[in-house]
Amino acid sequence: MKTIIQDVAALFETHFNALHEVLFHAPGRVNLIGEHTDYNNGFVLPCAIDRGTYLAIKTREDNLIRVVAGNLSNAASEWPASLPVEHDKNNAWADYIRGVTEQLLKQGHTLKGMDIAVLGNVPQGAGLSSSASFSVGFATACNAINTLGLSPTEVALCCQAAENEFAGCNCGIMDQLISAAGEAGHALLINCGDYSYEPYAIPEDLAIMIIDSKVKRGLVDSEYNTRRKQCEEAALIMGVSSLRDATLSLLAESKNKMTDEVFRRAKHVITENQRTIDAAEALANKNYTLLNKLMAESHISMRDDFEVTTSQIDLLVDLVGEHLDNDGGVRMTGGGFGGCVVALVPKVKAEAISNAILKPYKEATNLDAETHICLASAGAASLNT
Template sequence: MISDLDQFCAQYGCTPSLRIEAPGRVNLIGEHIDYLGGCVMPVAIEPKITLLVAPESNGGKIELWSAEQEDTKYKISPKDFTPKTIPEEHWLNYAIGVMGAYAEQGVMTPGCRVGIFSTLPAGAGLSSSAALETAFALLIEELSGQSCSILERALRCQRAEHEWVGVPCGIMDQLSVGAGLKNHALLIDCQEQSIKPVRLPKGLNLVVADSGVKHALADGEYRERRQACEAALEILHENSWRNISLESVLKNQDALGDRLFKRARHAVTEMQRVNEFSDALINNQIPKMAQLMQDSHHSLRDDFEVSCPELDVLVDAGFAFGVEKGHAGSRMTGAGFGGSTIHLVHESIASSFIEHLRSRYQKAFGRELNCFITQASDGARLQPLNTLKPAL
């Protein structure tokens, strides 16, 4: 297999001087509440997006090439932040948006040549978009010499996704990609914008299963869920979901109506589940963790209505394996509408657990399941410049 470095050299005829890696993420619990100011519990994972970068004058142009698109290169002006509308160029808006968000702060992107490589499947709910945004943010900071905090970087990337991509996301993905810590989950308070690392139990593996259903968050369903929660908040006469109890939601069921009632019930119960899950994780209470993950998935399926048959089959298969055999919890991860499931399993049974999932999935849908084992990893990072050498 040709290395990333050799591919870059073949495409550009020069050697890169900078390597940037940004991981994907899974969320253990706390779904669709980051944009409501709730707490969430993501984990940065090993699959990642890698940028190889060669600073160039190029008339100030930024030249982009993705290994997934073979010979197609794109040139972007560092002063033109107009979103791309052609479908095959839409992914460029993540880079253009980050450049625009930094330019708003007076930080311009120097000319460079960029190679983009990924071991993250796009549309699988593993935050490939936030990884790409964060990697470009680090690129801009390194080449411009103007760095910022992990939080400020995440906020700029979030703005890029809001304004250039059209997805009104919360801050979870960008923070988890930027602040990930090996062997830890992150308890992120999205209202206070604070991060508390929580160590994962030793011997626990993360198994990620791609449902095979690609989600596209800019198509309106994600925005509708957020708007529904905002409408429910107004009916409840509150300015923060952190102030709302389940009792209040139940008392106002008629005023909310069926759809908004279900959205509100998910919001308040999911916030409570995150608090309980954090305590269970700290105290290594595996059965409690598993139950909370199952309850979370059922709420996302029934009240928030963002699951799909493939996700449901995978989660049910996880629990059918049995906690007594080493299963510690399963749920959909990410915004839903397809994407992936996350499963916590003891490392000794991870391989047999995957075979179990594949068998159940094949039987239900007649196709193979893409599934992998991963670990909690560190967040986005730069590689020392002098370690990059092409193969001889």
């Protein structure tokens, strides 16, 4: 069976009538707990997964960047690596890497031209960060090919700025940082206030199960930016720089100064930060009963206080929960409004749980959910030995 590396190499050869020189890869991610806390300078606990974006690249003599996207019917976009960087009105996907080009040029870097073929196996629109994987893979390639000397954190910050300022989504740092800095076999407890992170091993007896609800979502066109504004409003009312610095007692004191909706948004973030720290310790101690409780509370908070789940997502969480005996956890993952559920389940139960949930979910929703058993993987890197 052909591999995705062989496929992206063949795509390059077919489209550019040449052989590629180098290969790069950047993973997608799943967030185990800590949702909508990243842009509030809080804590998140994601891991990179063994699904990602692959780039076959050949440098050019000029400064033209040409990209063909295999997952989008071989749509192509090209632009010069010089300021100002323009939007491609016909290919919105290219904004994620055109924006990276702009950020690197603004930092004073000079970039070589490149021909690039891109192919990914992160389900698009599922909330597993296909867009961050794409931009981090491109930025990692630019960093290596042009010997820019950027750290994984600096690569992530560049990609975040590109998504915020060029692609138009006010995302936090989590997706880009875990894609750039992930560690095999580990989740990273990331402090989004100072970008520091600490690895926590995923216990060997647990499987990372990701269940794609097939309810498509898109951050730029969703209510993501609205939630961010509500969080900023709550922080302003409480007189703190971000919800990271808020407490439940301070929130209670300020309740009569904000709408019920804004109050509940803040309550989610404040409680989710503590749950995330506690979940990292639960993993370290293999305290699965506590992990189960924390992930359940996280989902309820996202459903009732942050209001980003859907009926289909809630159903999947309930179906998985029926088969867990406090020996794992399950919750919605990602920005919300569709996408995926993440479950940490005993490896010995993984296949049975997957088989048990798909039929009742189909009967209730007429959607064919898809399960993925993923490994916690390393961050973006060259694939050339």
